[in-house]
Amino acid sequence: MSYAHVAVNCPSYSPFCYDIPAHLQVDVGQAIWVPFGSRIVQGVVVRLSEAPSVDVVKEIVDVITGYPLLSPTQIQLAQWISKHYLSPLFDAIALMLPPGFERKLATYLCLSGDQGSLPSLTPDQAYVFHFVEEKGRVSLKELEREFGVSKARRVTDGLVNLGLVVRFSELQKARVKPKVIPYIKLIASKDNIAAEIARLKKTRAYKQVALLQFLAEHPEPLPISEVRKRVSCSLKAVRVLESRHLFSVELVNVRRDPLSRFDIKPMSPPLLTSSQEAAWSVIEHNRSESPVFLLFGVTGSGKTEIYLRALAKVVAEGKRGICLIPEIALTAQTVERFASRFPGRVAVLHSALSLGEQFDEWQRIR
Numbered sequence: 001m002s003y004a005h006v007a008v009n010c011p012s013y014s015p016f017c018y019d020i021p022a023h024l025q026v027d028v029g030q031a032i033w034v035p036f037g038s039r040i041v042q043g044v045v046v047r048l049s050e051a052p053s054v055d056v057v058k059e060i061v062d063v064i065t066g067y068p069l070l071s072p073t074q075i076q077l078a079q080w081i082s083k084h085y086l087s088p089l090f091d092a093i094a095l096m097l098p099p100g101f102e103r104k105l106a107t108y109l110c111l112s113g114d115q116g117s118l119p120s121l122t123p124d125q126a127y128v129f130h131f132v133e134e135k136g137r138v139s140l141k142e143l144e145r146e147f148g149v150s151k152a153r154r155v156t157d158g159l160v161n162l163g164l165v166v167r168f169s170e171l172q173k174a175r176v177k178p179k180v181i182p183y184i185k186l187i188a189s190k191d192n193i194a195a196e197i198a199r200l201k202k203t204r205a206y207k208q209v210a211l212l213q214f215l216a217e218h219p220e221p222l223p224i225s226e227v228r229k230r231v232s233c234s235l236k237a238v239r240v241l242e243s244r245h246l247f248s249v250e251l252v253n254v255r256r257d258p259l260s261r262f263d264i265k266p267m268s269p270p271l272l273t274s275s276q277e278a279a280w281s282v283i284e285h286n287r288s289e290s291p292v293f294l295l296f297g298v299t300g301s302g303k304t305e306i307y308l309r310a311l312a313k314v315v316a317e318g319k320r321g322i323c324l325i326p327e328i329a330l331t332a333q334t335v336e337r338f339a340s341r342f343p344g345r346v347a348v349l350h351s352a353l354s355l356g357e358q359f360d361e362w363q364r365i366r
Contacts (some may be wrong), residue, residue, distance in 0.1 A: 006043035007089040029068030033061040099358035100176030107140040267340040
C-alpha cells in the first residue's frame with residue numbers, strides 16, 4: 001500500500017489522498033505532516049490504499065510520531081462522529097489526540113544576506129523593513145496584528161519580491177511535554193565517599209562535606225531540589241561533586257497526578273439496601289442478554305454503588321470501564337469514591353486539569 005488517506009487539520013469532512021514516500025513507514029492512526037495549499041499542516045492517517053483516489057497527489061512531508069496515536073476503532077468512531085454531528089473529520093479525531101498535540105508551522109521574516117542600496121520603498125514597507133532589521137526576525141502573526149492580515153501579507157510579499165526579506169517557517173513550540181526532574185544517584189563506594197569527606201574537611205569545603213554526608217545517609221535517588229533544600233547547598237557544590245564521579249545526576253520522568261490532592265483511603269464494598277440488591281440482581285443475571293441498562297433513582301438513592309459493583313465485576317474479568325460524569329463540579333466526590341474502591345487503577349481526564357496533568361493521564365491511559 002503506497003497511498004494514505006489523511007484527515008487534514010482544516011474544515012473538511014473528507015480525507016485527502018497523499019503519496020507515501022518510500023523512506024517513510026506510515027500506518028492508520030499515525031500523525032503526519034502534509035502539504036495543503038501553500039502550507040504544511042498536521043494530519044492523521046485514516047486509511048491506506050494501493051491506488052490513489054484522485055489523479056494528482058502530493059507526497060507526505062514527514063511523520064510526527066513514529067507510531068499510531070489512535071487505533072482503527074478510534075478512527076471509525078471519529079468518522080461516525082464527523083458524519084453524525086456534521087463535524088470536520090480532523091475536529092472529531094482531535095478529541096482523542098494527546099492534550100497539547102496540535103502544533104502549527106509559524107511563518108517568520110528576516111533580512112536577506114546582502115542588502116546593498118535600498119530601493120524606493122513605500123512608508124509601510126520601510127517601517128516593516130526597519131522593524132525586522134531591529135529585531136532580527138519577526139513573526140508574520142506579529143505583523144498581522146499590527147497591520148491586519150491582508151495588508152501585512154501584501155507588504156511582506158513586496159519586500160520578499162524585492163529580495164530584501166526572506167520568509168521561512170518553523171514549528172511552534174510544543175505546548176506541553178513530559179515533566180522531568182533531575183535526581184541525584186550515589187555511585188561511589190563507602191570507602192571513596194569517606195576518603196573524599198576527609199579530603200574536603202581539610203580544604204574547609206564544608207557545604208560539600210554536608211552534601212556527601214547527607215547522600216551517604218540517604219543512598220536512594222533523590223530530587224536535586226529536595227537535597228539542596230535539606231542540605232542548604234548551592235548548585236555549584238552539586239556540580240563539583242558530580243564532576244568527581246561521586247554521584248550521577250539523572251533526569252527522571254515524573255507523573256503529574258491529579259489524584260495527589262486527594263486523601264485516598266481504600267474502602268470495602270458496603271452492604272446493599274433492598275432496592276440496590278434488586279437492581280443489582282437484574283443487572284448481574286441479565287447482562288449477557290441485555291448489555292445496556294437504565295438505572296433510575298433520585299439523588300442519594302445509591303446508584304453510584306451499583307456502578308461500582310458493575311465495574312468491579314468487569315475488572316474481575318480482565319476488562320476495563322469508563323465512568324462518564326455529567327459535570328466537572330461532581331468530579332471530586334465521584335473520583336474519590338472510585339479511587340477508594342480501585343486504588344491505583346483510576347485515571348481522570350477532564351478540561352479543568354492542567355494541560356500537564358491531561359497530557360500525563362492521556363499517556364497513562366494509552
